[in-house]
Every structure is written in structure tokens, then in C-alpha cells.
Amino acid sequence: MKIGVPKEIKNFESRVGITPAGVFELVNCGHQVFVQEGAGEGSGFSDDDYRDTGAFLLATIEVVYAMADMIVKVKEPVDYEYSLVKKNQVVFTYFHFASSRELTEAMIESKAVCIAYETVRDEDGLLPLLTPMSEVAGRMAIQQGAKYLEKPIKGRGVLLGGVPGVPPGKVLVLGAGVVGVQAAKMAAGLGAHVTILDINMKRLRYVNDIMPNHVVTEFSSVYNIKRHIKNHDLIIGAVLIPGAKAPNLITRDMLKEMRPGTVMVDVAVDQGGCFETTIPTTHDDPTYVVDDIVHYCVTNMPGAVPYTSTLALTNVTLPYVLKLANLGWEKACELNPDLAAGRSIVKGQVVAKELLEVFELPFI
Template sequence: MKIGVPIEIKNNENRVGMTPSGVFELTKRNHTVYVQKNAGFGSGFFDKDYTKAGATILDTIEEVYTAADMIVKVKEPIEKEYDLIKPHHVVFTYFHFASSEPLTKAMIKTKAACIAYETVEDHDGTLPLLIPMSEVAGRMSIQQGAKYLEKPIKGRGVLLGGVPGVPPGKVLVLGAGIVGIQAAKMAAGLGANVIIMDVNMKQLRHVCDIMPKNVITEFSNEYNIRKHIKDSDLIIGGVLLKGAKAPKLITRDMLKDMRPGTVIVDVAVDQGGCFETTKATTHEAPTYIIDDVVHYCVANMPGAVPYTSTVALTNVTLPYVIKLANEGWKQACQNSAPLNKGLNIVNGNIVYKEIAEAFNLEFSAS
């Protein structure tokens, strides 16, 4: 198969869909890999590394799409790429369709096979291609939140870990999944007092068993959320519903109950966000303020640490890329239940129910 790896052109997205080691694994299986010039530069991988591994370097994104049967990316195609995607293409990337009706309709129009990293699902219900980026984003949410709590950038002026004689900051984490656990771990490591909330008691018991004493679990409901936002310094939104829009756990009216300079970080922004006031931002302009509350809602948080993120992501995507290349997408998805769950849009039809429901569009069972 001919596989294309284009440069990511989303704002400040420095990750790349394949490393030179991935190219090597594919070319030794007699596949052809086309990599756009400087595609890996932002992640610390250079054209000479790709060439040595067996890739062919092409100058433009148009050449990559024209040459390839399968496109391997990191982020969803943006408008400039829509017309480059043709019916014969397999596009394997993060799509997060439920957060964007224009993207969904554009991919329907292409009639390409769109396989989303974020809905590939193992037999135990875990999302193997989402986990590493959730780990990165969860840890980064505390790193970024701590920075934006500083007064020069309109935060409360609180050091999360405190100092002797001054109590530490309070962090509220909504969701005890991968993002929430990683956020709580980082916040606890800094010495903050952490409340982590979820509706899944089994998950809360797990968190309670593995976390230090400065992490307290509590059942998630509106009453408890309203109680804790009043004195939290940093609030992390890490709730995920597979393939669907995130629930709005913090509404606009709740902002008035927060102290001026409170920072809220919405890691669920790719799925529409779990705060009513969420709007996607970029690394170039990462924050905005509503009712004196600092919002950090960068839609590609892991893109700020591209080397770590690229290696973590491609470690888990490469086996699926190889399977798709070896067998073709139809056979690969028939043979692999997890990969079949990744099918979102095929031949102009939505085949993932939650996406159709998000926009009241027609669903076609695959």
C-alpha cells in the first residue's frame, strides 16, 4: 500500500503521524511511504532520518495526498485539506467528529473511509489510541493551570504547592478516567489539595486505592460541583463520552460563584468541552477570560510537547497502520473488532451512532 504522512497544518501542531521507525517497519513489509518535506521537524525527526528508513520525501501536501492510498495524520483535516481527500483514501487520524458538524459533513462529501483514533476500542472498553494523548493532556493540564494561576496572566496568584506557613492550592478534577487520574497525580505531586469527582464508584474506589492522602474522591453531581467550585483555584474538565459530545458540567451561571482569577482547563474541548463557556483556543492564544475566570481550552494540548506526544502516539498507532496496510481497510476492520469500532464515516455514510446523534444526521449500520 502507498501511505502518506503530511505536515500537520493546524495552528501550532508540531506532532507528526509517523516516526522514522514506523516508516522502517512499513517499508520492510514492501509498502511505500511518502512523507512531506519537514513533516517531522517539529517533533525532532528530520528528512534524512525518514529517507534512511526508506521513505520518499515529497515537497507539498498536494503531492502526498495524490500519491497515497492511506493518509496517516495526528489531527483532523482542516478546511484547506478537505478537497485533497478523495473517495479512494483511507484517513487514519484523530477526528473528534462530534465537536464539528462542518468537518463531519465535509468528510461525508469526500466518500473516503475515515477511521478515528479516538473510537478504536479494545474488548475491555478502553481506547488504546486515545490513552497516551489523554495521559499527556492530563499531566499538561496541571502544568498549564499552574502557570496561568500566576497573577501576571490574570490568575489568582496562587502557588499550587504552597510554602511553609501558607496552605497549598485546591484543584478540582472532574472525571476519574485517564485524564483525571494523570491530572490528580501531577497536582498531588506538586503538593496541592485535590478533589477528584466521577459518577463511577468503581473508578473512584480505584483512585482512592492508588492516590496519596492529599487526593480525595467524591461522587460527581451538580450539588457537589457547585460546592467545590467556590474555593477551588484550578478546575480540570476531563470527562469523556466515547465518540459523543462531552456533558456540560459547569454552566455559565456557575462562573459567578468562582473566585476572580480561578483557572479552568477543559481537556474535553476536542469533544465539545465540558464547560458551557468553552470555545476552542490555540497555543498561540491559549486563554480568554469570562466573568474574571481564566479559561484554557487549547484543542491540541499535546502538540506543545511534540516529541513526547509523537512517540507516545505512534507507539500505539503503528500496529494498526501496519494491519490496515497489509490487509486493506475493509479486511482489517472485519478481522479486528477494535479497529472496526474506529470506523466513523465510510462511502459518505456515518457508521458511528453517536456522531449521527450529535447532529441529527442519518446513521448507517456498518
């Protein structure tokens, strides 16, 4: 199979879909790998690294798409790439279709085979290709939130860990999944007081068992959310419904109940966001203020730490890339139910029921 690895062109996205080690594995299995020049530089991999493991280096993204039977990348195609995706071409990446009708319609029109990292499920019902980036994003949410709490960046001027004689900052985490647990771990490590809300009591029991005493768990309800937002300094939106739009847990009206300078970090922005006031942002302009509340809603947070993120991601994606390449997408999905769960749009037809419910597209 001919596999294409384009350079990511989303704002400040420096990750790459396959590392030189992955190229080595694919070439050893008899496949050809076409890598766009400069694709790995942001993650610390030179063009020579790819050449040395058997990749063909191509000058432009257009040629990579034209040559490849399967495209392996990190983020969803952006506007410029829509016309490059070919009929019957397999595109294996994060899509997050539920947050973009435009992307969904473009991929339907392309008649490509779109397999989304974020909906691949293993036998335990977990999301193995989403987990490593959720781990990165959860930890980064606290790192970024702590920075934007600083007064020069319009935050409350709170040091999360506090100092002797001064109480620590308070962090509210909405969701006890992978993102929420990693965020809580980082915040607790800084010495902040942390409250995690979730509707899954099994997850809350797990968090209660593994976290220190200054991490408190509570059942999530509108009442509890409204109560806590009044006195927490940093709020992390970490709720995920796989393949579907995230619920708006904090409405515009609720912002009036918060203290000026409170920071909200929406890690669910790729799926539409946990906050009604969420607007996708980029790394070069990451925040905005609504009713004196600082919002951080960057859609590709792990892209800011591409070396760590690329290695963490490709550790889990490469085995699936090999299955798709060695068997072809149809046989690979037939033999691997976890991979089959990643199919979102196949040759012009939406096959993910969550998308049907989100968009109610009349032509499907």
C-alpha cells in the first residue's frame, strides 16, 4: 500500500502522523511511505531521518495526497485539504466531526473512507487512540490555566499552590475521565484544592481512591455546578461523549455568578465544547474574555508539545496503521471490531450513528 504523511497545516500544529520508526516498520512489511518534506521537523525528526528508514520525501502536500492510498495524519483536514482527499482514499486521523458540519459534508462529498482515531474502541470499551492525547491535554489544561490566572493576562492573580499563610487556588474539574483525572493529578501536585464532578459514581470512587485528600469528588448536577463556579479560580471542561457533541454544562448566564478573572479551559472544544461561550481558538491567540471570565479554548492543545505528543500518539496508532496497510481497510475492520468502530464516513455514507443524530443530514 502507498501511505502518505502530509505536513500538518493547522495553526501551530507540529505533530506528525508517523515517526521514522513507524516508516521502518511499514517499509519492512513491503509498503511505500510518502512523507512531505518538513513534516516531522516540529516533532524533532528531520527529512534525513525519514529517508534513512526508507521513506520517499515529496515536496508538496498536493503530491502526497495524489500518491497515497491511505493518508495518516494527526488533525482533521482543513479547508485547503478538502479537495485533495480522493475517492476511496483511506484517511486515518482525528476528525471530531461532531464539531464541524462543513468538514462532515466535505468528507461525504469526497467519497473517501474516514476512520477517526477518537472513536476507535477496544474490547473494554475504552478509546485507546484518544487516551494519550487526553492525558497530554489534561495535564496541559492545568499548566495553561495556571498561567492565565496571572493578572497581566487578565486572570484573578491567583497562584494555584498558594504559599504559607495564604490558601491555595481552587480548581473545578467537570468530568472524571482521562482528561479530568490527569488535570486533577497536575492541579493536586501543585498544591491546589481540587473538586471533580461527574455523573458516573464508579469513576468518582476510582478518583477518590487514587487521589490525595485535597481532591474532593461530588456528583455532577446543575445545582452543584452553579454552587462551585462561584468560588473556584480555574474551571476545566473535560466531558466527552465519544463521537457526539459535548454538553454545555456552563451557560452564558452562569458567567455572572463567577468572580472576575476566573479562568475556564475547555478541553472538549474539539467536540463543540462544555461551555456555551466556547469559541475555538489557536495557539497564537489562545484566549478571549466574556463577562470578565478568561476562556482558553485551543483546539489542538497537545500540538504545543509535539515531541511528547507525537511519540505518545504514534505508540498507539502504528499497530492500527499496520493492520490497515497489511489487510486493507475492509478486511482490517472486519477482523478488528475496535478499528471498525472508528469508521465515520465511508464512500459518501455516514456510518457513525452519533453523526446522524448531531446533524440530522437529510441526504444520508
